[in-house]
Amino acid sequence: MSSEPYEGSDALTSFDTVIDIAIPKYEEGVARARSVTPSTMQSMAGVLIPQVFSLTFAVRALVRDGFLFSAHVLLRPLIERVCILMYLDRYPSEIEIWKRGWKHGEAPSLSRMFDKLKAPFPNLADVTGSQMTSDLNGLVHGKPEAAHWNLTGLGHSPGLIRDNPELCDIVCRQAAHYLAVTTLLIGRYFPDASPQRTDSP
Numbered sequence: 001m002s003s004e005p006y007e008g009s010d011a012l013t014s015f016d017t018v019i020d021i022a023i024p025k026y027e028e029g030v031a032r033a034r035s036v037t038p039s040t041m042q043s044m045a046g047v048l049i050p051q052v053f054s055l056t057f058a059v060r061a062l063v064r065d066g067f068l069f070s071a072h073v074l075l076r077p078l079i080e081r082v083c084i085l086m087y088l089d090r091y092p093s094e095i096e097i098w099k100r101g102w103k104h105g106e107a108p109s110l111s112r113m114f115d116k117l118k119a120p121f122p123n124l125a126d127v128t129g130s131q132m133t134s135d136l137n138g139l140v141h142g143k144p145e146a147a148h149w150n151l152t153g154l155g156h157s158p159g160l161i162r163d164n165p166e167l168c169d170i171v172c173r174q175a176a177h178y179l180a181v182t183t184l185l186i187g188r189y190f191p192d193a194s195p196q197r198t199d200s201p
Contacts, residue, residue, distance in 0.1 A: 005066045005162040011172035012063065018176040019060065022183045026053055029186035044088065044098050045189035048081045052182045055081070059175045066160040068167045069150040075174050076110075076136040082178045083113045085185050090117065110136075 006012050026049070033046055055078040062071035087108065088095055097107050108116070111129030118124040118132075138146035149167065150157045161167065 004064050005160075006063065006165060006168040009165060009168055009172065011169040011176070015060065015063075015172040015176040018180050018183075019056065022053070022056075022179050025183045025186055029190045032190040032192070040095050040099060041088065041092060042189055044095065045085060045185070048085055049182060049186060049189070052078060052081050052085075052179065056175055056179045059171065063168060063171060066162045068161040068164060068171060069157065071171045071175075072149055072167065073139050075171065076133075076140050078175065079136065079178055080110050082182050082185075083110060083117065085182065085189075086117055087113045089185060089188050 004012075029049070033042065036042070038046060055074055059071045059074050059078065062068070062074070084098075084102070088098065094108075097103075100106065109129075111133045114129035114132045118127070118129075135146070137143070139149060147156070150161065152161060152163065
């Protein structure tokens with residue numbers, strides 16, 4: 001019998017399905033990456049894509065054991081890496097910023113990347129990048145507005161949260177979404193037909 005507190009959750013089941021689909025796609029991408037001399041863009045992707053998978057597996061392990069708050073905190077570094085991959089795929093000339101270290105003040109912030117990435121989607125026109133990242137930033141930086149995320153009937157939990165299916169759904173759906181996006185990006189950076197991606201648009 002499983003001891004997972006949220007076993008049977010639709011969001012968790014979907015998350016597991018995305019992971020099962022993503023792993024072989026990742027392995028295929030690794031095989032293609034090893035068959036070419038990587039471009040700068042591919043070298044960047046070769047750093048960030050494994051990190052996305054590592055963070056995703058960590059989120060899944062934390063959810064399995066009921067450490068939902070910790071899993072929630074990990075969403076921001078996971079999402080930021082996926083957004084960098086998306087951003088540089090759309091704006092490849094900015095790979096030069098990556099080559100210079102993606103330094104604070106020069107590289108776009110997560111909210112700025114959201115602002116530029118959402119441009120083609122009219123339904124997001126009234127949502128700012130700051131609004132999209134506010135909850136994530138509050139979690140990472142310990143802001144008061146994030147205090148409710150580890151609140152249980154016994155107070156603020158220092159560990160397990162076994163009775164908050166809503167939070168489980170939030171974490172699993174977001175992690176699954178960004179892993180699915182990354183799976184698609186593997187094909188963008190390491191395509192089947194012409195593996196050698198150039199650094200020009």
